[in-house]
Structures are given as C-alpha cells and as structure tokens.
Amino acid sequence: MTRSATFRSLHDPDLTDGYLRMVGDGDEYGATELAYALLDDGVPAQRVMVDLIGGTQARVGELWAGNEWSVAREHAATAVNERVLAAIAVRAQAGTRRGAPTRGRITLACVDGEWHGLPARILAELLRMDGWRVDFLGASVPGPHLITHLHQTGPDAVALSCMIPTRLPRAHAAITACRAAGVPVIAGGRGFGPGGRYAERLGADAWATTAEEAVDRLASDWPPPASPEFPTDYLGDEEYTHLARSRPQLIETAMSRLAAAYPAVHHYDEQQLESTLEDFGHIADFLAASLYIGEPRIFTDFTTWTAGVLIARQVPASALRIGLRLVRDQLIDFPRATETLDRGLASLPATD
C-alpha cells in the first residue's frame, strides 16, 4: 500500500470518517494502521486516544441511537476501538521515556453494572503516560471487589467511572466505602451529570468531566486533605425506597395494562414484549436514580433521549407517553415521583 506523504490531521473529517467506517466494518488492521500512521506523523498519542478513539466511540453510540447501526455492530466496533487503543498504548509506552511510575498508584474501575468500559480504558492509558501506576479493574466492578482490591494494594486514589445515571446509587455505595477505607475518590463520566455535579452530592473528593480533566486534577494537589468527618448523609428517601422495592410489581402492572391503552401490543412477538419490559425497567430505574439524587433532570434527559431513540425506530412518542402514564398511575401517592414523571411527560414532543 502506498502511504501518502501528506500530513494527516485529526481535524480532517475524511480521516475520522474513514476510521469510523473501518471500526464499523470490524477492520481492526486498517484502523490500527491508521492510528499508527497518525503517531508516525507526530500526533501525540493522547490526542489519538481522546479525539480519534474517544470521538469515534461517541459517534458509534449516536449511530446506534439513530438506529443506523445494530447492537451487534456497535459491540464489534467497540471491540475494534478497544484493540486499537491497546495497540497505541503499547507503541506509546515503547516510544516514551517510561521509567518507574512517579506519581503513585491509582485504581480505576467502572461502577457496578456499568459496561461502558472504553472511556475508563482511555483514562487508564492517559494516567499511565502521566506517570501513574494504574490498576484497571475493568467494566462493572462490584463494590466489594473494589474494596477488597483497595485493602490488598493500598492505592493513593480511586477513579470511578459511571456513564449511565441509573448506576448512581451503586456509585454512591462504592464512593462511601472507598472513603471509609481511607482512599480519596475522583469521579468521572457522563453519568455524574453535567460538569460532574452529582459527584459532589455522592461524596466524591473530586470530579472531572473528561479524561484529560481527570489527569490534570490528579496531577495537582493530590491527595486532597483528609476530611475531618466521614460523609454520613443518606441519599434517597421513602419514595426512592418504595420505587426500588416495588419495581417488579410496578413493571408487571404496567405491562398488564398496556394492551388496553396501546392495542399494537397485541401483535408483539416475544422479543418485542421483552424489549417493552426492558423499557419499563429503564423508566423505573431512571426515575429511581432521579429521586435518589434529587435531580429531575436525570429523568427528563432520559425521556428526551428515549423519545429520539424510539422515533428513529418508527415507534411513535405516544407509546412512550402511554408507558409513562401507566407508571405514573401507580405512583399517585408519591408527590416527587409524580412531579418528575410529569416533567418527563412534558419533555416529550407534543405530536407524533
């Protein structure tokens, strides 16, 4: 293959589109070769990781949401992206003056139930390049596993990644346990809200919205001064507790009443029925997270996004509206839940 002598740039949309195409086609070799070529042209490894790999991953998510890519293709693309990242990391390590880690040891994990591991993987590589000794525990790390690891390795920091707000109650448990084990926590990922605003409420010592921001934060005045007191606040209230505990009945009842309100369900096959059950599950989970944090926006962001996803799949917004109402009808005794659901309903497009 001839390699063009022109300088490749990450700002070139043709290049990023080409990379996206290769990733989507499962062309691991082509994608890796392109990433290597960028490194050869002097593009810093950090930029390739964040802009090319991270940026492409975001577009993969959008393509799935827009029903342009299947789940399987999304997974295959993610796998290729991860392999390219690993390949670049090896090259970047070999290319730089990598001595012993200079900054200390950090444990990096995705919250229990959080399977979007790529952003955390990118952060792991950036931190390694910045001189940290990184233990990356992977996607969906149960809280007790994380704490066991802390006692066994005694790191200087824990970085916790959460991309979906429904995992926030578990993130809270993990953050509290890490701090009780004497290790400061930096939280990051979209799940912690715009600007990482929910992280503070969950007791994190620091937060960052991007991987690079996290690297910067950890590079200056870390560890944060030990707080005199443990965070002992409980989040959530009896509405949250009720919702979390009655989730199965809530979904079951909504499902049993759905056919009357939305006759198309009569023609659903088994898989469609299962998807509908899952959707009710998501409604319950996002509502619960919203009540737990005390932030209706978590729920309205979800309803807006879901409406878009459904419309891309030719499901009318009225279906979602009916679903939300079926849940609301069962929660009329719970003012905060009802108010949040009303906001969600108001966020939906008025007409189909």
Next chain:
Amino acid sequence: MAPRLPATPVATPVLLQAAFEAATEAMLLCSAADGTILLANSAATALAPGLRPGDRLTAAPLPELAATAAAGGDSFRSEHQDRFLYGFRRDLDADHYAWFLRDHTDERDRTAALEAERARAAFLADAGRRLSASLHLRRVRRTTVELAAEHLADAAVVILPPDKRQSAWTRALPGHAIEEGTLGEPKLAEVPGLREVIDGFPPIPSRWLDPSQVPGWLFPAAFGPVGALLVIPLPGNAEPAGALILARTGTRAVFTPADEALARVFATRAGAAIAAATLYQEQVETAAVLRADLLPPELPQADGFELSGSYQAARESIRIGGDFYEVFGPSGTSTDTVIALGDVCGTGPEAAVMTGKVRQTLRALRLVKAGPETMLRVLNQALTETGRQQRFVTLVVGAISRVDHGRVRLELAVGGHPPPLVLRADGTVEEVSASGTLIGVVPNTSVRPATVELAPGELCLLYSDGLTEARGGPAGGEQFGEARLRRALGECAGLPGPVTLERLRQLVSDWVRGGTNDDIAMLAVRAHTRTPLSLRGGGAPSQSPYLMAARRGERRGRPRA
C-alpha cells in the same frame, strides 16, 4: 408626695469597715482625687501582698493593675504560669471608686484541663477512625506517622521488626511528604531504646534517652538537633508489631509524663491496626498461593481458531472452587487442543481442592492421549474409587482439531453438564447432542459423545449453569434461562469470541441487576474467519469478517412501548 423609704439604721464607720474587711471578695477603696488606696481588705492583700492603704494605685504591687490605673482603664487581667487574676473598677460616688479583684486560676486550670482532654479524645477518635480504615500495611504505617507527627511530636518514624535482617521504616517530617525505606538490622541498636522496644522489653522513659545519641540517618540534618526523644512499642499479636519513634526539636523540648501516656494510648491503637493489616496481608498471600493454581488459565493462541474465556466469581474474596475451565494446547505428539469446563458442587477450600484434583487428572489423561469420552470415564472412576468422595462434578471436555477449508472439529463429551451451544454463521443456535451422567457419583457413568464442525466464523459455547440459572429480570425472581441465552447468542453471529462473551456477561449482569449469586464460567471456541483483505480506502468493505453478520443483525423498526 415623695416615696417613703424604709428607715435605715445608720451604721457606724467601724461597722462598715468590719464588713468590708470580712467580705470574701477582694476589694480596694480608692480616692478619685489622687488615686490613693484608702482601704484594702484582707482578701485583696492575700491576692496581692504588699497592697497598703495610703499608697498610690499606680504603684500597686500588681504590675497589670498599676498599668491599668495609670492608663485610666477599668479592667485588667494578670495571667501567669501559676495564677490568673482578673480585676474591674466600679465608681462609687464622685470622689470614690472601688477595684474588685478575682482569682480565676482554678477555673482557668479546669478549662485548660477540659480542653486538653477534649483535644486528646478528638485526636484518639480521629486516630482510631483513620487507623481502622485500611487493612493495607503500607497505608496503616503512613497513617500512623502522619497522625503522630501531627499531634504528638515534630517528627515520627515507624520501624517494623526485622524481616530477613531488614527493617522497613516510614517517616513523617514537618513539611515533607512521607518517606519509606528499609534498613539493616544492626542499625536498630544505634537508636537509644529502639532495640529494647523491638525485642519486646518495656520502653525506656523519655527522660533517660539521650537525644544527642540519635544517629544521623534517623533524621535529616535539616530537621535540626533533636531535643527530646521517645521510643515506644507498637503492641501487636503477642509480640511487638513495630516501634514508634517520636522526636521534638529545640533545646528545651521534653516529653512530659502526660505526653508519654497519650503516645502510649495512640501506639496501642496503631499497633493493633498494623498487626491486623499484617495478618490480612498474610491471609491474602496464602489465598493467592492457593488461587494461583485455580484461576482460569491464560488462553493459548491457537492456529485456525480463537479461544476466549470468561470467569465471574460470585464473590471475589473467595475466588476459589466452584466453576473452572482449562485449556491444554498441543504438546508433543498430541496436536489437538483440549478444553474442559466444569462445575464442582459447592464452593470454598474443599471445592477448590476437588477442582485441583480434576484439573490435574485431566492434564495427566491428556498426556496419554485419552479422548474426551475416555477422560470422563477415567475421571469418574478415579473420583468414585477415592472412597471418601462426597462431591461430584459436572463437566464438558472437548478436543479441537482443524479440518480442511478453515473448518474446525470439536469432539465433545458431557458429564451431567448443560450441553454446549453452537452458533452458526446464519445466527441459528444449536444444542450439541452429547449427554452423560454426573461425574464422581456412581461407578458406571454413561457418556454419549458428539462431534460438531464449525465453519469459519462459527462459535461453540461451553458454559456453566450459573449463566442460565441467574435470577432477576423485570419481575425479579425469573431465571435467565436457556431460551434467552440462545436468543442472545443468536444476536452475536459474526462477532469475535471475546465480544460475544462480554455481551453475554453484560446481559446476565443487567438481568440480575447486580452481583450474581453463583459463579459463571464461559469458554468459546470460534473458527477463524478468513484473513480479511485490507479494507482501507477502495477496499471492499462487504468482505469484512465482522460486517456481513453485523449488518444482518441490523434491525428494522422495532415497535416498543
């Protein structure tokens, strides 16, 4: 009409003077005209001996009173090591005023004692909290010196008992990051009182330790000369967990008996924390040794097919026993790759031992080129003839070989285990027809092996029942089930093995909404797709190994609520 006042008997001046003299409050009566003391009662002269009527107030033997009088002030405080006096002025009439003096020494001392006690309690509470937070030895040592240098002394060093003639130390100095290192055992004797403490003898009181004997390596020169030294034991599990060295700079520095007492209380807590962390470390190391043999093996790179495995323990801390898988690559004259995935009934050390036995037996059988069916039969015989056998195993064993046109052949034998599933290129999922009884229960096992062939890109999944029996779902208690597994697997047609396993893990994790109660082991064999041509630029993307299958799964509008 003027108000009627009660008739007051007029007291004689002598009587008034007697009352003044008998008062318990210290009082001075002064003339406003020239600031002369007219009267001073005995309570006043007791507080300030030398106060004499006739003298000027500005010449009073209490310097603070004299100065306040000279400045025209109306209150003063006289604070000294042993005494705290407070005085204030009240005007009596145009020509006279009085000073009242109070002795607040006891009150001050009580307050100071209370505050010291509070600070002590707060320090110990904080210390207890921070010391108990971690079970990691290095962190506990760091916390110990940090707390000690903050509250008990200017600098603190923790030294552990020698291990292989080397002692680990951790040091905190003012304005420095915490430092760590090791030193040779002979050096311990150079620090006054250290050897005694490390050897478990009672510590020597601080006043008997000569700070000038402190060796140069203990503290850097910039720290300055040590004025007072305290070396106390960190009590451990019936032997010292280490020693705590505290130092104060300055020629007049001391450790008072109260300081020493507090340091010992602190050392008791720090010692307990260090001992617990040491114990935990030993447990972790023991468990790690046990586990090393039981953890899923590294998967070899095979020619013509791809192996991927996934093992998810119900609980990390006892990641031993239960499910396992094993891969034996080609060795010597055996060109087959042999795989096994099994589930030993129960968990914990006994199950772990059993797992080890099974794996070792399979390894040996593989060396004598036994096929899967023979392996199961012999293993069953070996286990049932052990006699005191109480546990059984379910197991799948497979021998993988390459056949022509990139196809891969699997000979499979099943012993009481869910049969493997095969994912065909078109997304259909088949169950392998092999069957057999539990291993290790009855002497005569029945094994009906089966052979399957995988075309390029097709995949065979071996799994443990933790996968299908995971309970959850929207309703809560429903099993994930085989039907759901087959459907999920069908959606993975064309995906690489690791992606498929990750997807299944994710689906099950979402299904149970949290940690599983059972181990889940999966092992996938996937025949390689043909090496892709380069797809860059003008390539032919439709030839991609991933693409065809991935695109097929592209869903049309899926009506959902």
